[in-house]
Amino acid sequence: MAPSALPGHGKNALVVGASRGMGRQVAVDLALKGGYAVGVAAKTRSPPGAALDGVDPNSPESTVDTVAHDIVKAGGRAHAVTVDVRDENSVKAMVEEAVQKFGKLDVLVYNSGAIWWASVKDTPLKRFQLMQRVNPEGLYATVSCALPHLAEDARVVVVSPPIYSRFTRGKTAYAMGKFGMSALTLGLAQDWKREASPPRKAITSLWPAAAIDSAATRHNDPSGETRKDLRKATIFSDAVLAILAAPPERVNGLLTTDEDFLRDAAGVRDFAQYSLVPGTAPRRIMPAVFPSLRVAEEDDEGVRMNSVALRQAKL
Structure with missing residues (x-):
């Protein structure tokens, strides 16, 4: 495919939390498969003079500098x-x-995250506060700052899950923040529906259906015994690209998983290609069916309070 024919040719993306793992893979594939110019954002940088070639994408040595270097070296x-x-x-x-x-942002992906999975009793307040600052607050800050710079047909992808009961088990503090991120997806999607019908912009929450090879999975299982239950990060980046290719009304406000979207919207049937260990079938960790959050009176909210208008009226 010629560069001019790539779906993202001439368009720009910003991937936040792109130094390793899923975020890195999304940044690489947006650039090399999608043809986007990519801003690779995260907190970690490589020391001056550090080698940028051949860095393990799930190691601490993988930074925004090594990711950007890999993309440019490959022609992106x-x-x-x-x-x-x-x-x-x-x-x-x-x-x-x-x-x-x-220039204008055509795509924004928020992958930054802090994680601590434990019971409420075993989750110190400082851990809770860190997760809220990085997860929902970091997302809100990023979206707020990006809104004035989004293209008219921009897409936002948030790494957060569908909302359902079992997700809170054993990780309540983490789930509170992640559900907050999904709530932002639902709310901003409604804002954009009010602006235009059908909406021109779209925001989608995406989550892995099965565990994905990452720095976290390697840290939690240094012996590698659970590798058979892991998928490659390419399943997630392929799902992101499929979301960007879908009509905005199809994905605006959608909370989904990589596997489900690839199957339902992109027609993917062979998921063995994503297994980290060839010949294995990684266990799905998400429910097969998610509950609907819609209510019968979905479009009947009565008289909606507008705090901005109320404040201006008092001035």
Whole structure:
């Protein structure tokens, strides 16, 4: 396929949390499969003079510098950007740098995340606060800063799950933040539906249906005994590309998994290609069917309060 025929040719993407694992794979495939110019954003940078070639994508040595280097070396366009998503000024600077480098943002992917899976009793308040700052607050800051710079047909992909009961088990504090991220997807999608019908922009939450090989899975299982239950990160990046190719009304406000979207919207039937260990069938960790969050009175919200209008009326 010629570069001019690539679906993202001439378009720009910003991937936040792209130094390793799924985020890295999404950034690489947006650039090399999708033809996007990609802002590769995360907190970690390589030391001056550090080797950038041949770095393990799930190791601490994988940074925004090595990812951008790999993309450019393979013929893509990429720019490394530093960000601490807990700091609003840092988020603003990241967005401004990406926009100055590439122009309007056609795609925004938020993959940054902090994780601590334990019972409420075993989750210190500081751990809870860190997860809220990185997960829902970091997402909200990033989206807020990016909104003025989004293209008219922009897409946003959030790494957060469908909302269902079992997800809270043994990780309540983590689930509170992740469900908050999915709530932002639902709410912003409704904002965009009010702006245009059908909507021109779309925001989607995407989550792995089976565990994916990452720095976290390697840290939790140094012996590698659970490798047979892992998939390659390419399943997630393929799902992101499929979401970007779908009509906005199909994916705006959608909470889904990589496997489900690839099967339902892209016609993928062979998921063995994504198994980390050839010949294995990784166990699905998400439910086969998710509950619907829609209610019968979905479009009847009565008189909606608008805090901005109320404040202006008091001035």
